């Protein structure tokens with residue numbers, strides 16, 4: 001069954017169309033890569049799917065119900081959005097990884113945090129490391145890990161590997177692969193990276209606010 005269905009979705013700002021007639025179906029556990037020129041509407045599209053922007057026309061159905069029928073807080077726990085410039089807060093890595101538990105009044109699963117850190121090439125001792133001492137790539141890995149500490153169903157990634165060096169890119173890439181293959185998360189990832197585009201399981205392309213290529 002499809003998890004996300006967009007029917008003739010459009011987005012206008014005043015009279016300017018940013019997205020036009022987007023028809024797209026994404027199944028649970030799929031990994032969809034979105035490519036296209038700068039300014040073509042990729043971020044706008046994923047922000048609509050993430051409920052951070054409201055479409056101005058068409059329908060968006062998530063798990064059988066219109067997006068408007070969901071409480072936005074509940075929806076955003078199921079559909080997580082990560083972007084290029086991660087915001088870490090507090091003093092330490094632990095503060096960040098514990099945050100998803102705190103807001104749900106759950107106790108922190110330290111074991112899961114350590115497993116996650118090891119998975120992204122960090123270690124248990126990094127848990128108490130100051131976020132200011134992390135490199136840009138490490139910050140991105142911790143930010144992504146924070147977004148999946150309590151599993152969402154959909155992970156939306158808006159150019160999360162942009163600006164990372166090859167080593168950090170490889171860590172982030174294998175992390176995403178693990179979430180998708182082993183944990184069954186649905187992945188929607190925007191990228192300009194040719195290697196990621198070439199490796200896409202399902203590639204869709206946006207040009208000038210319309211889906212123009214790939215398997216729609």
Ligand SMILES: Nc1ncnc2c1ncn2[C@@H]1O[C@H](COP(=O)(O)OP(=O)(O)OP(=O)(O)O)[C@@H](O)[C@H]1O
Pocket residue numbers: 013018036037038039040041042043044045
């Ligand atoms: N609120 C807004 N008001 C006016 N124009 C907007 C608004 N939001 C987006 N746009 C325009 O819509 C177009 C699509 O923007 P969007 O950020 O979705 O593109 P993108 O494909 O993600 O680009 P990039 O690859 O550079 O990140 C751009 O021309 C942008 O200037």
